[in-house]
Amino acid sequence: MDTMTNLKGETGRDARRRIRAGAARLPTSGMAPGYVQGNLAILPKALAADFARFCMLNPKPCPLLGQSEPGDWRLPTLGEDLDIRTDIPLYRIWKNGEMVEEVTDLKGVWRDDLVSFVLGCSFSFEEALIENGLELRHQSCNSNVPMFRTNIECAPAGPFHGPMVVSMRPFKPADAIRAVQVTTRFPSVHGAPVHLGKPEMIGIKDIGKPDYGDAVPVRDDEYPVFWACGVTPQSVVATVKPEFCITHAPGYMLITDLLNSRLAVL
Template sequence: MRPDLTPAALRRAIRSGEFTGNTSGLAPGYVQCNLTILPAEWAGDFLRFCQANPRPCPLLAVSATAGDTALPLLGDIDIRSDVPSYRVFHDGVCSDEVTDITGLWREDLVTFALGCSFSFEEALLADGLEVRNVSEGVNVPMYRTDIDCAAAGPFHGKMVVSMRPFKARDAIRAVQICTRFPQVHGAPIHLGDPALIGIESLARPDYGDAVTVAKDELPVFWACGVTPQVALEAARPPFAITHSPGHMLVSDLRNSQLAIL
């Protein structure tokens, strides 16, 4: 898939089934979003969970009414078909991954779009920093940690983080850059020894792909929008849908619109 496609062109390719891969590095300059879809009776508690945990769950848009498949704030979107891959949950367990949820759609469903770290990767690259998952052409590695999220109703659980390695001076610069983007996870939450946040091995990510970490590099960890999927496992709603990790909703919002200057 050409990385310079516009968001609308990329969504058309996704909608038609032409593209079902991860979206890291695609549609540069535009905001990508994590996705959580829940029955309306669960939506209020999930909204409070996002508000209580803005680092892993930075809320960008919510469907206007239950059953609405559009997110006009983010572009001309049909949420049922414009994500490359979806995960389907029943009672907190992922039971399937599909490329279209039109046949699963219900009139009581509410969609939440959350900021994604793929958006700040553009700013890191523009500053001359290497983003390893982009340079190696793989999905970003993501890990479950032992960091507790604030609970809201039935939603609780441990934070998921994404990781990118940098030399020490570049890690400092990455912190400075990403602080300007709080709506797409902001500054890292940890750098250095992964065991300090409960990660046993960088070579075995819970989601995504492992990347090379050189001996003179520090692993740098950001709060990740896969965290709601862990909260879904804990809350056990009877039905829910999310994006598959790394397979994001690509919006028409520009990353520059979210930056704090």
């Protein structure tokens, strides 16, 4: 399985091996269909307890799928052979809140005090929405999902605080109701929407000007539907300006051995 031509039967482990071998330095969307992909944040141990508590207090934007032991590059609950230093195609290195470098593995920068956090991402529930016959507008537009900073404050923990970031997908009313039902089943990957229509109520001034990602059209017979977004922890960490931290590069996710369908609580 060394090509992009047949990913249908690719497992999470297959995909990580391709990535680890340098054979897939690409965004991970579409790789290992059906397997959970996650956001990555790696922080020094001095910040780890507060960040873990921040995730616990804010499960909708920060659904924690895995947390490593300090200095350990393994995350066996997410993948038997998983090595967080090599299994993501592209990483970002941050120093004092500034992105200083993009790298394809972490072997040169690894430290014994680093703790890895893997957070659920919307790919999992988007797969379920598509299986339900719902259109994802940003996919139809071949663009990134639009994301907005809101006036919803996350519950603070130590130095970590800040507003929730949401992603937006437009749906007709009956489809919005179905989307609530479908995503409610997936609390570990952002779960149900946090808001629906009326963007001004959560501090969004212009639905046509997202803070991240690309604008998509919302038709007159549709509502913008808002889900808590994994960009929230990234934006919160950036505010804290840790002396050192690591994230995945946007779109280059960690592919796990978990099945999306098994994340459904029912």
